Amino acid sequence: MTACVNRKHTKKVAAVVTASLVGALSLGAAPVAAMADTGTGIETLAASWATGAKVTAAEDGKGAVFTGDLTKPVSFDLGSGKYLVPTEVTNQNGDVTDVLEAELDVQYSMPVSSSSASGVQNSDNSWNGLVNGGLYFIDGDSSKVVTTGTANTQNFSAEFAASYFAGTLTDGNHNPVHPVAGSYAAIVTDGTDSVKMNFSVADENPFSGAYAYAGADSYNKEIVYDGTCLIDGDIQFAKADGTKLTFGTDYDGVVWYKSDGTTADTSATPAGSYTAALSKGSDVVAKINFTVEKFDISKHGGVVADYFNNALGTGDAATSALLSKVAGSLDTYFGITDVTAPSGTKGFDGSYGEYTVTVKAKGGNSNVTGEATFKFSNLNTDIFSTLDLYYGASPVSGTTININLTEGESFDASKIKVRKADGSSVYAGDQLEVTYKQGSKTVDASALANAGTYTVTVRVKPFQDENGDWVGGTDTFTVKVNGNQAYGTNVSFYLDGELAGATDSVDYSGADQLERVSAKVANPEGGSFEYGTDFSLEVKKDGKVVDSIVDAGEYEITIKPVTFEFASTVNKADYTFTLTVNPLTVNDLKPYYYNGDDVDAAGEDSNGDFGNRGISYVNDGVAWTGSAVEVPALAYKNADGDYVELDSSLYNVVSIKKGTKTVKEAVDEGIYTVTVALSDAAGSNYSLKARTFEFEVVKYNPFDDVESPAWYASVIADAKYTNVVNGISGTNLYAPEADITRADAICILFNLAGGDNAMGDYQYSETTGWITGFDDVDGHAYYAKALAWAHSTGVANGYAGTTSFRPEAKITREEFASLLANFAKVSGKDVDAADGALDGMSDANTVSDWAEANVAWAVEAGIMGNGGFVAGQSNISRAEVAAMAMNYRAM
Structure with missing residues (x-):
């Protein structure tokens, strides 16, 4: 017979599975460490904690787990306040020593100059670095005095190093001492043996992005x-x-x-x-x-101003002058391919009006290219001899105007006018041609929305006055656009909506932590710049740009302005946020199904571990099968204090011991200790603090007719010792494979509800016994009290709409699932199942229409359906009822 129930693990009790208890790792496939079995235990190499040891875990001096690769040279940025703080050492045998738990001492070797003359004293009398013979106060406390000894030979305490790297160390005159770039070492020692780990502190590159x-x-x-x-x-x-x-x-x-x-x-x-x-x-x-x-005449050619009174000349002289104007010293590499004079003739003929000239690269110099058309006029009168160039109310000819985006200003071409001081003779708008250049490049007016220096050339379009003379002119001014600036004090970073400061840390979860980070850049004039429009966030890990924050490590998140710029007084650190993803610490290991409670024969919890075997029943043990059982899945305690399963791909079984003896597999009854190690798949995202957990192989024999290795032995034991099931008629027999009656099924639900302590408004009559509400139930029957409770609470109703219950009739699987659903409802549980909950059942069509919703709930809740079928209209055995009841209890 097979238990048709799901394997549903919870904090309480595991759902019933077969006796093999399918675990994360098979013993036969698990790697076993090389070892010599002497018959009394494992023979290990004679070595101290420090023999062949290396630092295998550390912190960064700011409270966060160091996420770098300790097998490679370790370096920290100068000014970050970070340094190496060893927390774990592993020797050549793989023995792990916790520095704090073992009360080991940590010392530091630091760069010390041979004399103060070789140190660097700042203008505020502070010193950069340590000097030989110097007097220092830890955290500025005069009671904590340290005097340096011979250069490069003295080791300093962990307290001294913490003050030094935090910038709180002071010299004998109470001036600050600043850390310097150089080579350092952290030394873990017990006074006799030691382990050394070198690290360096380096200047941050000030030329990044230059x-x-x-x-x-x-x-x-x-x-x-x-x-x-x-x-x-x-x-x-x-x-x-x-x-x-x-x-x-x-x-x-x-x-x-x-x-x-x-x-x-x-x-x-x-x-x-x-x-x-x-x-x-x-x-x-x-x-x-x-x-x-390359010099492209179409992009970099000079502006041709209008000429007056034939100053350009005619013929070849005009050609030479014009090429020099548009191409400068590169004029010999360009030629004029077309000239149209105002008179309509080709060439420079000295006539007055507008000329159209096309200039093109001749070849012969691969550094020049392009073709461009220039228009200018030969004029009689320069209009700027009597008028001035204005931007708004200010004359600007030959001057520079400043536009401050930070102040909300912007360049407005409509403010350009040519007029007299009294405002008369105004030329503006369509009467003007305005061109813009940034350096040698011609740009659109829209470019002046960005910071930079621009040359603005204003040309009054030539026209003929009443005398027939051609009038016009060209003038220039400079526009310096100062960027829309933000300052370091205007930048804030947030983690989960809470102000984060410059650094913060989170634990690895497999999720993208970038979704938890946000930033705000305030506009000094009020309001704020908008993320996605005015700025973006650039994330770097190990100097490379990434688009998510998932794996453990240190991430640099930087504001990247789009519509503004940071003031030159702002350092990068003022708009950079460092988020450290710490490895997830795996601790407090136990089998995934084990709830931590031992239960004695009276159903009372014991001491919660395997240390006391003076009890008659072990809850959540692995049922003995007579052959090798599988190692149970591994669970660890999360931050909420709940035990959760650790993915089996993240660890390997290293060894299994029964007592002090290493075994290949777990077969016999007893307590087994399993040692595990993180696999390559765990990478740097997990930190394994505890390496062992225990499980017990138990021969369950709760009744004389229930014994391991039957699949139901452990679950019936659970049910018996938690007072959910009893023996038959006062015997120590259970009849596990017999079909159960409707009355006995109600008794089990009554026990599940607490028995005599179950809630319900049920009554007893001195003459008729328990008032059950059913006309075919004897109030004095052993099951009458349970039926009185079930009827009063609504758990059980009359059969097929009658007032009869048919207590001695057999009950089907769908009927018992419906009783459990009713019990769940009156207990305040939600019994609504999702659509398609029965889709995975091969025999879903065996469920009656009236019971379909109840069976769907039971399958979705992990109460039944573990084998992929439900057998809805089949009678249910006493063992299966116990299993479904215990699965319900585990919800």
Whole structure:
């Protein structure tokens, strides 16, 4: 006979399964550590905790688990306050020592200068680094005095290191002492043996995101070929925030390389890709890649202003002057392919009016290209001889106006006018042609919504006055657009909606932690910039951009402005948030099904472990089968205090012991200790603090006719010792495979409800016994009290709408599922099942229409259907009723 129930594990009791108790790992397949069995236990190598040991777990000095790879060189950024704090050491035998539990001492070897002269004293009298013979106060406390000894030989306490890296260490004059870049070591010792772990502290790269530019405008990153040697003074460098890098301070040397890795020429700089290697002293501090673009006449050609009184000239002289105007020193590489004079003739004939000229690259120089058409006029009168150029109410000819996006300002072309001081003779709007350039590149007016420096050329469209003279003119001014700025104090990061500060940490869960992070950038003028429109979040792990935060490690989340910029006074740290995903700590191990309670013969909980065997029944043991049983699935206690199953792919069984003896498999009765280790699949996302758990193989024999290895032995034992089932007629027999009567099924539900303590308004008559409400039930029968309870609570009703119950009749599986559903309802449980709950049952059609909803609930709840079928109209055995009752109890 097979138990048709689901394997549904909960904190309470496991749903009934076969005696093999399918576990996460098979003993036959589990790797077993190499060991010598002496008959009395495992023979191990003689070694101390420190023999061949390495640091295998650590913290970062700021309370978070270190998530880097401890098998590789460990480095921290200077100024981060982080350093290596060992928490676990593993020796060559795999023995793990917890530094705190073993009360081991941690000391630090730190860089110490041989004299104060080699240290660096700041203007505020603070010192960078430690010096030989220096006097220091831990956390500024004069009662905690440390004097350094010989340079590079003294070890410092963990308390001293914590103060040093936190920036709270002070010298003898109470001035701060700042950590310095260099090599450090953490030393774990018990006073005799020690384990050393080296780590380094390095300067954060100040050149990250640096770029090259040419000219005065550092916002203009476009570098254009001009026939000169651009790398000989014209090209400069800026940090990612636009701050200029200063020669002699930030760097003191540059070596220029072409794309093929050879050194660049010091003559003219042709178009192409280059790398500038910036150095300071003998160290290369940055390599900056940049591109020199070809000179494209259509993008970089100069503006042709109008000429007056035939100043351009005629013929070849005019051609030469015009090419020099639009191409500068590159004029010889361009030619004029077409000229249309105002008179309609081809060429420069000196007539007054508008000329149309087409200029094109001639070839012969691969660094120049393009074709462009220019229009200008030969005029009689310059209108700017009597009028001035205005932007709003201010004259701007030859001046620079500032637009501050931060102040809510924006450039408005409609404010450009040509007029007299008294406001007369105004030219504006369609009477003007306005062009914009950023550096040598022509841009649209919309570009002035972004920070940068722009040259604005205003041309009054030529016209003929009443005398027939051609009148017009051109003038320029400069617009400096200062970016919409934000400041470090305007940036806030949030984790789960709560203010997070600059750093925070979470435990690995397999979910994307980025969804929990949000940021706010306030506009200094009020309001805030909008995420997704005004800024985005860039996430980096190990220096690489990632699009999610899942695996354990340290993630740098940075605000990336779109419509604004950070003020030059803002450091990157002010708009960067560090989120550390800590490995999930796996601790408090036990078999997945084990609820931690021992139950004695009276049904009372014992001490909750395997330490006391002075009891007659072991709850949640593995039923003895006479052959090897499988290791139960592994569970650990989560942050909520609940035990949850650990995915079997995340760990391997290393060894199994019965007592002190290592065994290959668990066969005999007794307590077994299983040692596990994390598998490669666990990666760095899990930290295994406990390595062993226990389970017990038990011969269940709750009744004389119920004995292991029958599939129902353990579940009937559970039911007996929790007072859910009793023996037949006062005997120690259960008749597990016999069909159960309707009356006995009600008795089991009554016991499940608490027996005499069950709630219900049922009554007893001195003459007729228990008042059951059924006309075919003797009130003095052994099951009458249970039926009185069931009728009063609504658990049981008359058979087929009658007032009869048919107590001695057999009950079917769907009928018992319906009684359980009724019991669940009166107990306040939800018995609604999802659509399709029976889809996985091969014989769903055996369920009667009236019982379908009840059976669907029982299947979905894990009470029945474990074998893939329900056998709805088949009689149910006494063993199966016990199993379904206990599965219900485990919900």
